[in-house]
Amino acid sequence: MQIYMVGGAVRDALLGLPVQDRDWVVVGATPEAMAAQGYVPVGKDFPVFLHPDTREEYALARTERKTARGYRGFAVHAEPGVTLEQDLARRDLTINAIAAPAGASPSTADLAALIDPYNGQQDLAAKVLRHVTDAFREDPVRILRLARFAARFPDFSVAPETRDLMQHMVADGEVDALVPERVWQELSRGLMADKPSRMFEVLRDCGALQRLLPEVQRLWGVPQRADYHPEVDTGIHLMMVLDMAARLGAPLPVRFACLCHDLGKGTTPADVLPRHIGHEERSARLLKDVCNRLRVPVECREIADVVAREHGNIHRCLDFTPAALVRLLERCDAFRKPQRFADILLACECDARGRLGLEESPYPQRQKLLDALTVAQSVPTDQVAATAQAAGQDGRQIGEQIHAARVAALTQALH
Known part of the structure; x- marks a missing residue:
């Protein structure tokens, strides 16, 4: 039995980043042998065990064979004869297909001990996101994962052959088989990365954004008034807003609200959303569709709905009368949920500062409304x-x- 640390833990150690979770792969073992040593089985689809002391996950080396569309359509083969190289071959990116023997540290001193059959260290040095083998095409979740990694490592580029492969996967309909829970899981993690705009750039480039979030895809090419939006294009503005949310350390509900605040500005069929309805109401209706389709958590839904409906009024509140201010506070449910209201104001600040040349501008509306709430309370x-x-x-x-x-x-x- 040989044990290796694999995946993100090795990658992050090589990049000099903190290692959050460690994953292990076990070669030459059987489920019975693992249980005999005190490991606790937890895997449903393939053999995964918890270490009796550390509770870290140890998976038996395995191969996979595609049997149907989607990320669940796999037959897993795990037995003592599966090699480490075979196990690494089924992983998504070369930078995640590096292994370190148990007891070795993925540091400069131990580089010779690393097992790197797919040149992951080379791609780390070159800052390239590259698929390991053509098996990448068998799991559409990997498109989302790669886009999320692009948001986490914004200075990494996508290898041209990997971009081409993802475009073929989208054209073949693989993305259409994704289940809502996995889409939301990867989307939310990408939104919380250092540069969320990179995730959407990658998804848009390969065509996946049109399949997963057509409401967002439609925003590119929609012009805006240059006096309010020097960046002019609604899609570009949206990306700037998301990156401002990351810069300000906003929580997930705020970042999701930023993503969806302007959906109504996209081109929409008149028979679905009549053009006489204001873009705030159109945004709220489209937001509801997105939330239902992706099964977005309630907290994210609620904040995004208020931001979609009221961000224009919040931007204009410096000119409001006391009566108008109180009505705005009431519509935002600020008296019952003051902390949620603070998050709503943060999303609006991200919107105001996510504009070309206005990134350092103050946003006095936020403090005025918080002060107004304090007085009214x-x-x-x-x-x-x-x-x-x-x-x-x-x-x-x-x-x-x-x-x-x-x-x-x-x-x-x-x-």
Whole structure:
């Protein structure tokens, strides 16, 4: 039995990055032998075990054979005769197909001990994302993974032959077989990378974006007013907004809201979304379609919906009256969910600063609305409600009294 550290742990160690998770492959073993040594079986589709002490994953060396479309259409073969080189051949990228014997550190001192049959170290040095073998085409998730790696390592380029292979996979319909959960999983991880725009550049270049997110694909080539958007093109603006969200350290719900805030500006069939509907409402309707199709988590859906509907009003709030400010706070549900409202404002700041030449501009709207919320929250709503109830007013009238008290408090504070 030989044990090797493989995949991302070796790659990140060679790049001098922190190693988060370590994966291991075991050559020359059987499930029975692993169990006899205390390893706990957890794999459903292929033999994977947890180490009895560290709880790290140890997988038996295996090969795969394509049996159907999609990422689940594989027959797995794992037995003691499978070699390490065969196991590495089924991996996605050469930079992820490097192994280090257990006990060896993937450092400069131990480079000679590394097993690198597909020249992953060479591609690391050249900063190239390249598929290992033609088996890459058998799993459409690998297109998403490569795009995610491009977002994590933005100075890496995609090898021309790999780009061609991905284009052929899209043309063959492999991407259409992806299940929503895997698309969202990879999409969300790419959104949280250092340069999310790179993920969408790669997906767009190979044609996968049109299949997975046609609502986003349509934004390229849509012009915008140059006085508001010096970058002019809506797709370019969107990429700048996403990268600004990464720069500001925004959480996933904010980044997803940034991705979807302008969907309504794309060309849409008139019989589906009539042109007389404002682009904010069109964005919200298209957002709902995206969320249902990809099964997006509720928190991401809710913030994205408010941002799609209200980002224009939030941008214009410096000129709002106290009454308009309170109505905006109420529509954003800021009184019940102040932390979510702060995230909504962060997404709007990303939108405002994700424009050519405006990256360093201040966004006073954010602080004004947070201050307005603080003032409005100071209103003793319990007392207002009790007084209204004592006067025999119903629920609607009580709400109106609370609204009026908040407007009065904000008016006093502003003047």
